[in-house]
Amino acid sequence: MNLITPWIRSFLPELPVSDRQLAEDLTLRGIAVEGEFPFADGKGTRFEMDITTNRVDAMNHYGVAREVAAIYNVPLKPLTDALAAPVQQSREGAGYPVRIEAEDLCGRFTTRVIRGVTVKPASGLIAEYFAALGQKPISGPVDVTNFGWLAMGQPTHVFDLDKIEGAIVVRRAKAGEKLRLLDGTEKVLVADDLVVADEKKALGLAGVMGGWDSRVTEETKNILVEAAWFEPATIRASSRRHGLHTDASHRFERGADFNAAPVANALITRLVLEQAGGEVEGPLVDVTVPALAAKTADRAPIALRVKEVQRHLGTTLDGSELSAELITRYMAALGCVLTPTGAAGEFTAKLPSWRLDLEREIDLIEEVARVYGYNRFADTLPTFAGEVVDLPHAEQEAAIRTTLRALGFSEAITSTFVSAEAAALFASAPAVPMGNPLSEEAGMLRPALTANMTAALALNLNRDVEAVRLFELGTIFLGSTAEVREQQSLSLGLTGNARATALYTAADALFYEAKGAIEAVLAKFAGTVSFSAENLPSWIEAGRGANALLDGKIVASFGELNAAEAQRRKLKQTCVLAEVAAQTLLETPLRKPVIRDLSRFQSVARDFSFVFPDSVQWSAVSGAIEGLQINELTSVTPGEIFRDAKGKAVAAGSYSLLVRVSLQSPERTLTEEEISGASEKIVATLKNLGGTQRA
Numbered sequence: 001m002n003l004i005t006p007w008i009r010s011f012l013p014e015l016p017v018s019d020r021q022l023a024e025d026l027t028l029r030g031i032a033v034e035g036e037f038p039f040a041d042g043k044g045t046r047f048e049m050d051i052t053t054n055r056v057d058a059m060n061h062y063g064v065a066r067e068v069a070a071i072y073n074v075p076l077k078p079l080t081d082a083l084a085a086p087v088q089q090s091r092e093g094a095g096y097p098v099r100i101e102a103e104d105l106c107g108r109f110t111t112r113v114i115r116g117v118t119v120k121p122a123s124g125l126i127a128e129y130f131a132a133l134g135q136k137p138i139s140g141p142v143d144v145t146n147f148g149w150l151a152m153g154q155p156t157h158v159f160d161l162d163k164i165e166g167a168i169v170v171r172r173a174k175a176g177e178k179l180r181l182l183d184g185t186e187k188v189l190v191a192d193d194l195v196v197a198d199e200k201k202a203l204g205l206a207g208v209m210g211g212w213d214s215r216v217t218e219e220t221k222n223i224l225v226e227a228a229w230f231e232p233a234t235i236r237a238s239s240r241r242h243g244l245h246t247d248a249s250h251r252f253e254r255g256a257d258f259n260a261a262p263v264a265n266a267l268i269t270r271l272v273l274e275q276a277g278g279e280v281e282g283p284l285v286d287v288t289v290p291a292l293a294a295k296t297a298d299r300a301p302i303a304l305r306v307k308e309v310q311r312h313l314g315t316t317l318d319g320s321e322l323s324a325e326l327i328t329r330y331m332a333a334l335g336c337v338l339t340p341t342g343a344a345g346e347f348t349a350k351l352p353s354w355r356l357d358l359e360r361e362i363d364l365i366e367e368v369a370r371v372y373g374y375n376r377f378a379d380t381l382p383t384f385a386g387e388v389v390d391l392p393h394a395e396q397e398a399a400i401r402t403t404l405r406a407l408g409f410s411e412a413i414t415s416t417f418v419s420a421e422a423a424a425l426f427a428s429a430p431a432v433p434m435g436n437p438l439s440e441e442a443g444m445l446r447p448a449l450t451a452n453m454t455a456a457l458a459l460n461l462n463r464d465v466e467a468v469r470l471f472e473l474g475t476i477f478l479g480s481t482a483e484v485r486e487q488q489s490l491s492l493g494l495t496g497n498a499r500a501t502a503l504y505t506a507a508d509a510l511f512y513e514a515k516g517a518i519e520a521v522l523a524k525f526a527g528t529v530s531f532s533a534e535n536l537p538s539w540i541e542a543g544r545g546a547n548a549l550l551d552g553k554i555v556a557s558f559g560e561l562n563a564a565e566a567q568r569r570k571l572k573q574t575c576v577l578a579e580v581a582a583q584t585l586l587e588t589p590l591r592k593p594v595i596r597d598l599s600r601f602q603s604v605a606r607d608f609s610f611v612f613p614d615s616v617q618w619s620a621v622s623g624a625i626e627g628l629q630i631n632e633l634t635s636v637t638p639g640e641i642f643r644d645a646k647g648k649a650v651a652a653g654s655y656s657l658l659v660r661v662s663l664q665s666p667e668r669t670l671t672e673e674e675i676s677g678a679s680e681k682i683v684a685t686l687k688n689l690g691g692t693q694r695a
Helices: 005-010 019-028 061-072 125-133 140-152 232-241 247-252 260-276 290-295 306-313 324-333 361-372 394-406 420-426 450-462 506-522 563-568 582-586 618-626 672-688
Strands: 002-004 032-038 045-050 098-100 106-115 156-160 168-172 178-180 186-188 194-197 202-205 222-230 279-288 302-305 337-340 346-350 468-479 484-495 529-532 540-550 553-561 575-580 604-613 633-642 654-663
Touching: 002 005, 002 061, 002 125, 005 019, 005 045, 005 061, 005 125, 019 032, 019 045, 019 061, 061 140, 061 324, 061 361, 098 106, 098 279, 106 168, 106 260, 106 290, 125 140, 140 156, 140 247, 140 260, 156 260, 168 222, 178 202, 194 222, 194 232, 222 232, 222 260, 232 247, 260 279, 279 290, 302 306, 302 361, 306 324, 306 361, 324 337, 324 361, 394 468, 394 506, 394 582, 420 450, 450 468, 450 484, 450 575, 484 506, 484 582, 506 529, 506 540, 506 553, 506 575, 529 618, 553 582, 604 672, 618 633, 618 654, 618 672, 654 672
Parallel strands: 098 168
Antiparallel strands: 002 045, 032 045, 106 222, 106 279, 156 222, 168 194, 178 186, 194 202, 302 346, 337 346, 468 484, 484 575, 529 540, 540 553, 553 575, 604 654, 633 654
């Protein structure tokens, strides 16, 4: 926004620095001056300023002057003296009635009646300042309202009084209600819009733009001046809903000053009298809602301790600490009212109504640092007491990440939001919708990580990265908008570089690689791992997936992305995904490693070739052998798996399995009788499982 130095200096008669120095010092304190344009007559400068959204109080000349007064310790004229001296009524009247029906959306509303005006172009200081700012003049009373927010930051509005029917009513709009605005457009309102109305019709979209039918024109003879405070979120929603971003909405949606309305009303009234003549009828009507006042102007004081300020900020460039006197002076200049608590150097700070961004003691400490100047502090590390404490599940998270990185996976971070379509496909429970989504593709909080993992694989493939191994450990969101539950989840994504081995074909390679990765992760945790192919999610291609179980409870589902979804996403090669219930793993203790002395005696390996029905899984085979409790047994591994598609060497519905068993004693060399005895037990056990030994 644009501000001019003559206007700023009008509030600071003793300001000692040049415009150039003023611009530099303001910028160093967060009130950034991005451009300086000196006047041709050399009597001032126009500043182009970039003021952050949390500093709505500084988006006007008086607000910047308040900052300057704090920086240079110079007197600041009170706003009532400088601009808005109280206005006295010159005609008897009761004041214009106001009724706030939407008390949760409008906290304050003021009105003042002026009769007998003559509308004409603005002149004098208004015309002079507008020319310097490049502000377009409209008409005297309207220019006065623009002058008001440029001066003190409070948007106001003037109505043609003769076009208002009955009392002013601040209410929610009626669904489908139509309103023609000052820009000539007609808007169809919704029930969530807030309007300023009379007893019969809407007069304007509150906090955004006034209405066409009640606007001030050259024929206007009587004016109603309005200044109010509106709830920021409501104004922001209406502004975006109707595609209107105005000077008023820009300020109201960031949190205006609750106490500014009567002062601004007095300013506008006085300037209208100067520019258009007329007489004030009746007193100022000022209606407030105590509940909203308590949240803004009457917020509870917060503690401010000089020792905490000094601890956080450290020493200045000259090696000293900020004094209590300097700290209290800065706070007073910024509008905080400090009250000593009785303890040395401790105060309670009553927060100014125009600084809704101040909420905690650390905010006040930051204000002290900002006004003093960050560049004037020595570069020192902050003091620290205590010790670094790991998060509750840090060890489990580290185990998961370390395992997957060792297997060649790279960690990914994807969006928290997904489309409704993706949420429905990849989640087993309803997703939580966003109240105000950025787009249809980001309308839901993610209920599963696999939705965005699929998009990550597609993104890599579209950029010619043919072999991808990704994992993400992150938060998913379940429940409803009324109660959102957060859980940790783990997702894997694999595509490309599928290689056949002696145990499986290239077509099955990705599936078994994912299975191995999940098995490696689960092996880090206490419990028995098993697999099942029942009740798989719909996103897995039929017959191409499985569930992983830990102690009989499903903790992961993995498999190939179904063909329909792969085609919709234009994925030209097989993609395998996995969703792991990481929350369960984080709450499960890690498996404790067991250390055994290495045997000095030779180990013996024996192979057993069996044909099993497809219904017999490897977990059953290995579990049966391990259950024999052969003391010398050290390992059971699959050596080779063979199927015959033609059903000649191995019947259809069966597979040939080579089981390799290692035996070793820590005390002696095994005898042939011991080895034979163990082998006989293993053969008998495998036959009991339904296996047929091959010659």
